[in-house]
Amino acid sequence: MNQRDRIIFDLKGYIVKPGVLSQGEVEELKEFVLRQKHEPDSLPPHQRSLPGGAFERFIDHPAVMDVLHDVIDSKTERIRLESTFLSYRQQGEGEWRPHAGRRTTNPNYAYNFHDGRIYAGMTRVVWELGEVLEGKGGTCFISGSHKANYNIRNSTETSLDAKDSGIWESYSCPPGSLVVFSEAVRHSADFWNNPHNPRIAIFCAYNHINVRHHKPSFAPEVIEGLTPEHQRFFNEVYHPQFDRWQEQEEQKQQYINAANRLGGNKIDRGLKTKIKSIVQRFR
Numbered sequence: 057m058n059q060r061d062r063i064i065f066d067l068k069g070y071i072v073k074p075g076v077l078s079q080g081e082v083e084e085l086k087e088f089v090l091r092q093k094h095e096p097d098s099l100p101p102h103q104r105s106l107p108g109g110a111f112e113r114f115i116d117h118p119a120v121m122d123v124l125h126d127v128i129d130s131k132t133e134r135i136r137l138e139s140t141f142l143s144y145r146q147q148g149e150g151e152w153r154p155h156a157g158r159r160t161t162n163p164n165y166a167y168n169f170h171d172g173r174i175y176a177g178m179t180r181v182v183w184e185l186g187e188v189l190e191g192k193g194g195t196c197f198i199s200g201s202h203k204a205n206y207n208i209r210n211s212t213e214t215s216l217d218a219k220d221s222g223i224w225e226s227y228s229c230p231p232g233s234l235v236v237f238s239e240a241v242r243h244s245a246d247f248w249n250n251p252h253n254p255r256i257a258i259f260c261a262y263n264h265i266n267v268r269h270h271k272p273s274f275a276p277e278v279i280e281g282l283t284p285e286h287q288r289f290f291n292e293v294y295h296p297q298f299d300r301w302q303e304q305e306e307q308k309q310q311y312i313n314a315a316n317r318l319g320g321n322k323i324d325r326g327l328k329t330k331i332k333s334i335v336q337r338f339r
């Protein structure tokens with residue numbers, strides 16, 4: 057992320073990156089998710105729901121990882137994708153349901169800043185595949201509320217939550233834009249009111265590999281159909297150091313096998329003793 061985006065994300069709890077995708081990419085993705093919605097049986101089983109099929113390469117799209125590396129963890133192996141869904145709204149559809157907001161120690165979506173960097177928990181990445189007009193149905197935010205000190209969730213000042221309270225923000229953006237927000241910021245869906253097009257948005261919830269907010273609900277065949285690099289985003293909640301131990305164990309075994317093979321050959325006795333002692337040390 058560039059410094060400007062970092063500052064804005066920290067200040068507001070969300071950023072909008074307009075026009076990240078080309079028109080061709082938007083059309084391809086839109087057509088695909090609408091096919092998943094309307095004719096899933098026309099697709100092979102591993103592509104019938106998100107994150108499968110044409111969406112797969114967007115799991116770790118460079119523009120997404122650029123933000124997540126700065127707000128969740130600098131290492132891709134420590135980032136999980138725990139939920140994806142399509143939000144499709146026609147004119148008039150939607151709801152006003154403010155939620156989250158305020159400082160929280162809940163590790164699922166706590167927002168922290170420490171030692172010069174952001175440590176966000178659950179972070180929503182939204183691919184807006186249609187045009188969004190400000191105040192006409194895009195996600196709404198109370199800017200800065202991820203750091204609010206007063207309890208704005210159960211506030212007696214309920215008027216804060218009214219859409220016309222004057223503290224809610226929204227955005228305009230062209231198709232193919234990215235909206236990224238901390239789940240800790242107070243936000244709400246809205247009623248879609250753009251006469252030109254429906255809302256077609258793909259919502260993704262990323263999190264640190266050590267925590268999870270959502271109950272897992274991905275279709276196993278979809279995850280199995282992804283490449284190993286993408287499957288990694290759907291690992292269980294654990295620390296990736298366990299992967300490294302397993303890798304080290306496997307490597308050790310390979311050395312032992314290679315050394316044993318070598319030791320079986322006709323070679324200098326001194327070298328054989330050396331190999332034996334190395335194998336001994338590995339055990």
Ligand SMILES: O=C(O)CCC(=O)C(=O)O
Nearest residue numbers: 143194195243244245246
């Ligand atoms: O539908 C929207 O615009 C917002 C969805 C939402 O509230 C959420 O992802 O937590």
